[in-house]
Amino acid sequence: MSEETTRHLVTLVVNGVVREAAVPARRLLSDFLRHDLGLTGTHVGCEHGVCGACTVLLDGEPVRSCLTFAVTVDGHEITTVEGLARDGEPSPVQRAFTECHGLQCGFCTPGFLCTVTAFLRDNPAPTEEEALEAVSGNLCRCTGYQNIIKAVHRAAEIQAETQVRPGDREGRA
Amino acid sequence: MTTKLFGEPVQRREDARLVTGQGRYLDDLGPGALAAAFVRSPHAHARIKDIDVSAALDVEGLVAVYTWEDLPGALAEPLPLLIPHPALTHGRTAYPLAKDIVRHVGEPVVMVVAADRYLAEDACALIEVEYEFLKPVVGVEEAAQGVHLVHEDVPGNVGAHLVQEVPSREGRSAAEAIDAAPNRLEFRLDIERSASMPLEGRGVYARWDADDGSLRVYSSTQTSTSVRMAVAAKLGLPLPKVEVIAPDVGGGFGVKIVHPWPEEILVPWAARTLGREVKWTEDRREHFVSSAHERAQVQHVRVGFDDEGHVLGLDVTILHDHGAYTPYGIIVPIITSTQLLGPYKIGAYRVEFSSIYTNTVQVTPYRGAGRPQGVFCMERTLDRVAAYLGKDRTEVRAANFIGPDEFPYDQGLIFQDGRPLVYDSGNYPESLRMLKELIGWDSFPEMKARAAAEGRRIGIGIGCYVEGTGVGPYEGGHVQVTSDGRVHVSTGLTSQGQGHETVFAQIAATELGVPIERVSVVTGDTRRFGYAVGTFASRAAVMSGNAIALACRKVREKALRIAADALEADPRDLEITDGIVHVAGTPSASIPLATVAVLSNPLRYAFDEETKRATQFSGTSAPDRPPVDEGEEPGLEGRDYYSPIRSTFASGMHAAIVETDPETAEITILRYAVVHDCGKLINPMIVEGQIHGGVAQGVGGALYEKMVYDEHGQLLNASFMDFLMPYATEVPRIETAHLETPSPLNPLGVKGAGEAGVIPVSAVIASAIEDAEGIPIDRMPISPSDLHTLRLRLAG
């Protein structure tokens, strides 16, 4: 067996569930989630760390899964877009994106949702400036961002109304 | 829930799955499928001397390696030339895998199939292709000199040459009108290359069913029906044995209308040959070098005008760079040539273009499809006319507008659909009035003076356009009401994020009088609807929207007929509300649409309580008539098509205020205003979203995006790191206002909205920068360093 194909066991908690797969060392976390665990909600737009479509939460913090090797996060906790809803109810961020028409093709959306979820956990009442800053590392080719920024504020509002902080579950307690 | 949903900002039905990670895009399908990868040419122009695959054969998990020599029958022939045109005298298309010569970096040479993508790429890396270099032809002006050729048999690198000329009312040619005009100007305008660049690249996944002899192909395409025909033809399969499905598609913007891509026929062929599922997902670099680009054009303008600013004669010569191949014909320069005229009536017009081969990625439509170049040309021209005459820029535009009472207005040209360019409706003066109010045009000079007093430079710009939308030939819709009362709508064209599931459901719910929750919509699945053209040219809402409305009207008529029988009423007295057919004004005399659906299909066998009503001993059918009356069909369903005589013309006007930094030449858009007229709005929220997205792409094209080729034909910025697409921080807040001038051409009165936002942005930003700087802006995009260079040139 070559170095390319030698497999390593990777065990992670993904969306609250222990998941395990044996993968080569070069397996990207994005591919691991998508193809080894079947969680295809995490998207890949560039595979070079620029677009943010592949953003997931690693121990609560947004990371680009296309720039992360699966073997390096063995033993950690990951939240993907599939894990944002709670008890079948969309999270405030998911609701806000729908209400504000913050997505069109939806390809960039999982990355934005994860990014915004972590952001609002740390900053539940952002200013205009802060909201803009928070999403300015993710590319969207469809929406022109205006409704995405609207959605960040709307999510903050919903979150405040429902008193549920979307980041709590993967919080760094 | 009200059933009058047409025109309401209904929330999207697509979103529930897309925000929860339950969307299904191409690469989400076929877990376990074999992966294809391609060896692509690293050279812009070269002859293939030898391909040595031997080193790759040891790669674990390798399944197959194919070169052109392995391709059978029609697969070994060049790809189709999709849109032939008499002026395209030298159309050339690529082979699915290069045969002998490669003509751009990224051209596929070898296909590898392996257990997964990592291994397939390992194998690609071990394949040695020996090339003999040929002289790369880069840059449209260099290519037009014809010193070196892209295709040996295309002299001068000229693929097409077309002249269209409309004399003035007095019968003068453009040249005569210009020469006779009191004022004349002549200049050159340039636009660089950009690209659609959807966040999801292309992709194909194919399953061959050997028992059934059938093929199912999933493709991230803007046209599944046409891919189906191409795949069937190339693989020699009977059409009914091939189905093509466009799953959720992560953006298209034009590039995915091109088909069949080499991969789109090679992957299905490999699946059939190997008897295994095969998938190919394009990576970002592949998308940069092997899909398609657009926009690059050089335009020479001569204009003659009177002292009021009326354009008396306009002569435009266009050099269009179409890259290495012309699979999509010459649609882009045709659209530039015709849509250049915008909302104006021009005395005499002559336009000539040459479409030129270069050793670069092929050029096919990208949102706007030649219109941004045309509008840049016309609007820059009118700005120059205004500057020359010392007039306000909006005054010169108003002087040339087609009046609201002059429709239908014939521009005297042939449009991209081969039909006369006749505008159906519009109200340009009102649009301009709204725009001036929205941006505060008349008070801008004071604002500018105040800014100047603080040492700041600001400028205002404007751009107007007319967009032919909803081009033919046709689209269809199928609507079926099932015995559970659900309404199933399908149409053949595809979706890439435009919200078709929502707007088509709005149309069906409104037409049929049913709650929208009961309506489901399928697009781009040939199993459901086999006849279609595709999604491009802002045509989906116009074409499929109307087809679905017409199909619904058939279903409604049938439902009322059956219900009238059952209720012993006159169908003309019946209405449908909330899915219940009832006598107008007498809600008690009613029958649910679900029951009507049951009755529409005379049964021998019941499958539940409800369907017992339709069986032969139920007493519901008249014994003296056949159960299915003559001219009737079983089932409550209808199919109809919409095929318009010609396009419908949407329009809009944008204005922006920009600030340029006197030191750093940084360009900031302070305000951006849009007045948009796409006829009747089906869903204003979705239309606004389309405008936002279009403007953002326009801002990219105006300030950031360009494809940088070096003299060897290498694309230097083939990554998101180097090809700068706007992030949220680069896109201004967009202020919008809508005007609704219905189209008289279609039953819904709608016009297309998909491309509009992007069209005038380069013109608007150039206009505003010129106003701020007092330097003529004749080339887009413009970066701070470009502006800095212009300043130095002017100063020195």
Ligand code: FES
């Ligand atoms: S796919 Fe990871 S940043 Fe683009």
Ligand code: FES
């Ligand atoms: S919604 Fe399509 S890329 Fe963002």
